[in-house]
Amino acid sequence: MTFKSSGVGRFLEVMAVLVGALIVWEIAVRIWMPKPFILPAPSLIWSEFASSPGYFLAQTGYTLGTTMGGFLLALLLGFISAVGIVYSRLLERTFYTLLVALNSVPKVALAPLFVIWMGTGVEPKIAIALTIAIFATVIDTVLGLRSVDPELLSLARSARASEWQVLLRIRLPSALPSMFAGMKLAISLALVGAIVGEFVAGNTGLGQVILQAQGMFQTARMFVAIIVLGILGTVLFYGLEALERWLLPWHVSQRGQIMQHGA
Amino acid sequence: MPPSLQSQSAVDPQHPDIDIRQGRKVFASERGDVEALADIDLQVRRGEFLSVVGPSGCGKSTLLKCVAGLERLTSGSLQVRGEAVREAPLGLGMVFQRDLLLDWRTVIENVLLIAQFRGLDMGKARVRALELLHLFGLEDFVDRYPWELSGGMRQRASICRALVDDPALLLMDEPFGALDAMTRDQLNVELQRIWEDSGKTVLFITHGIAEAVFLSDRVAVMSRNPGRIMKMIDIDLPRPRNLSIRDSTQFTHYTGQIRDVFLSLGILKNH
Ligand SMILES: Nc1ncnc2c1ncn2[C@@H]1O[C@H](COP(=O)(O)OP(=O)(O)OP(=O)(O)O)[C@@H](O)[C@H]1O
Ligand SMILES: [Mg+2]
Numbered sequence: 001m002t003f004k005s006s007g008v009g010r011f012l013e014v015m016a017v018l019v020g021a022l023i024v025w026e027i028a029v030r031i032w033m034p035k036p037f038i039l040p041a042p043s044l045i046w047s048e049f050a051s052s053p054g055y056f057l058a059q060t061g062y063t064l065g066t067t068m069g070g071f072l073l074a075l076l077l078g079f080i081s082a083v084g085i086v087y088s089r090l091l092e093r094t095f096y097t098l099l100v101a102l103n104s105v106p107k108v109a110l111a112p113l114f115v116i117w118m119g120t121g122v123e124p125k126i127a128i129a130l131t132i133a134i135f136a137t138v139i140d141t142v143l144g145l146r147s148v149d150p151e152l153l154s155l156a157r158s159a160r161a162s163e164w165q166v167l168l169r170i171r172l173p174s175a176l177p178s179m180f181a182g183m184k185l186a187i188s189l190a191l192v193g194a195i196v197g198e199f200v201a202g203n204t205g206l207g208q209v210i211l212q213a214q215g216m217f218q219t220a221r222m223f224v225a226i227i228v229l230g231i232l233g234t235v236l237f238y239g240l241e242a243l244e245r246w247l248l249p250w251h252v253s254q255r256g257q258i259m260q261h262g263a
Numbered sequence: 264m265p266p267s268l269q270s271q272s273a274v275d276p277q278h279p280d281i282d283i284r285q286g287r288k289v290f291a292s293e294r295g296d297v298e299a300l301a302d303i304d305l306q307v308r309r310g311e312f313l314s315v316v317g318p319s320g321c322g323k324s325t326l327l328k329c330v331a332g333l334e335r336l337t338s339g340s341l342q343v344r345g346e347a348v349r350e351a352p353l354g355l356g357m358v359f360q361r362d363l364l365l366d367w368r369t370v371i372e373n374v375l376l377i378a379q380f381r382g383l384d385m386g387k388a389r390v391r392a393l394e395l396l397h398l399f400g401l402e403d404f405v406d407r408y409p410w411e412l413s414g415g416m417r418q419r420a421s422i423c424r425a426l427v428d429d430p431a432l433l434l435m436d437e438p439f440g441a442l443d444a445m446t447r448d449q450l451n452v453e454l455q456r457i458w459e460d461s462g463k464t465v466l467f468i469t470h471g472i473a474e475a476v477f478l479s480d481r482v483a484v485m486s487r488n489p490g491r492i493m494k495m496i497d498i499d500l501p502r503p504r505n506l507s508i509r510d511s512t513q514f515t516h517y518t519g520q521i522r523d524v525f526l527s528l529g530i531l532k533n534h
Contacts, residue, residue, distance in 0.1 A: 151363055157351055158333065159381055
């Protein structure tokens with residue numbers, strides 16, 4: 001319980017390590033003076049960002065939009081499929097079996113194909129983000145919906161609850177912790193998908209910033225994009241985690257904390 | 264007489280609430296069939312408190328599930344209030360060994376779950392739920408979450424949930440089995456108080472011989488492999504009963520009688 005409550009402390013610890021690493025990096029670059037296109041100093045990377053923050057923000061916005069588009073679609077379609085799979089033997093035997101089998105295939109390989117099908121706009125990027133992310137949402141939602149205590153279902157049946165009531169009042173809330181686990185995985189995967197999509201086509205987004213900067217040996221610019229991506233991924237992940245904490249205060253893994261707030 | 268009883272008086276009052284004849288239940292499995300219940304003849308009268316005691320695995324839960332319409336007998340007949348059981352009978356409340364409270368609902372919301380399932384008027388159900396929570400001493404925990412409650416309080420809440428639509432028939436499967444002895448005694452007293460004059464029929468399953476004698480009008484003693492009712496014992500003790508009745512010679516006479524059945528069957532051994 002005590003180590004859980006020090007979430008803020010842990011955050012400060014991580015920040016301290018990161019800042020320390022940046023300082024070491026800066027000092028090392030000043031001592032050994034590598035060529036800036038091999039390894040730019042943090043200060044140079046910062047001034048690269050500061051020289052055109054609007055540009056970087058716009059590209060970040062684009063990548064974020066693609067990621068969220070793919071993620072939300074994966075969530076919606078994944079949820080609908082999962083409910084279908086749980087209630088239909090046929091869907092389970094066909095669609096779900098196929099999905100589980102395909103899960104280990106590297107989905108990024110489909111990106112060039114999507115470009116042929118959908119052009120170079122935002123659509124193939126959302127499609128690839130969706131394709132990568134949906135596996136996590138479907139599989140974890142199915143697991144969650146199935147993991148319901150069978151005795152709870154007996155209780156519902158003894159009161160003649162309808163299947164719809166059981167889904168709404170028992171299965172769904174029981175599935176939420178598992179769904180969140182899938183969502184946290186899916187959001188990271190959607191970001192990967194968005195970047196891969198940007199790598200293979202178009203001229204916008206952080207993926208394109210990296211590719212174009214590479215063509216001109218603007219290594220500092222590449223680092224800006226990479227760092228922004230790192231921050232983006234972290235913020236999205238912890239945003240979902242905060243949402244989970246807020247929505248599922250009962251979730252066992254976080255129960256210790258609640259008790260402390262209550263006390 | 265409470266209105267819930269009057270409305271049912273059209274049904275023959277002599278007719279038992281639960282009527283099982285030649286009940287048999289076989290579970291098919293890869294290792295062969297398991298005969299969980301055999302030759303079950305059981306009539307539970309309206310308003311009667313009947314307990315079933317028996318060793319682990321003798322089919323007590325199976326019997327209860329059949330009555331609740333959650334399992335079907337392989338053969339034989341089973342009627343609840345004169346109707347063959349196909350799905351859960353109306354006016355049924357169930358309590359399990361685990362309280363099965365939903366972690367994401369407060370105590371009162373948990374109690375109201377059954378009211379929602381039954382499509383009751385939620386305003387009225389809420390009033391009733393609050394009354395019940397009061398009766399069980401949970402008035403200060405109405406808006407708390409289950410994880411903030413002790414085991415005994417949680418089980419009280421689950422009993423309130425079973426009672427929220429005022430069921431005529433209450434099925435309880437070792438409801439106090441997971442509780443410490445003191446809490447268990449306390450809940451025995453509370454359950455008796457709630458049941459008395461309520462007109463409710465209770466089928467109560469337990470491992471506890473003393474608990475069965477304390478609560479019941481009759482006790483069915485079961486043996487296992489297959490599960491059969493070996494003996495039916497009328498408990499002729501005055502009500503209301505208080506805990507000290509357990510030291511009386513009449514009481515120990517009844518517990519001794521039940522123990523002797525288990526001893527003679529080799530389910531209990533003196534050595
Ligand atoms: N769904 C099932 N499938 C197969 N066998 C079952 C099933 N349910 C129960 N049984 C078997 O039926 C027998 C009776 O089980 P039951 O759960 O009714 O016993 P019980 O008297 O309630 O035991 P306990 O006191 O331990 O709760 C056991 O041998 C059990 O293995
Ligand atoms: Mg049992």
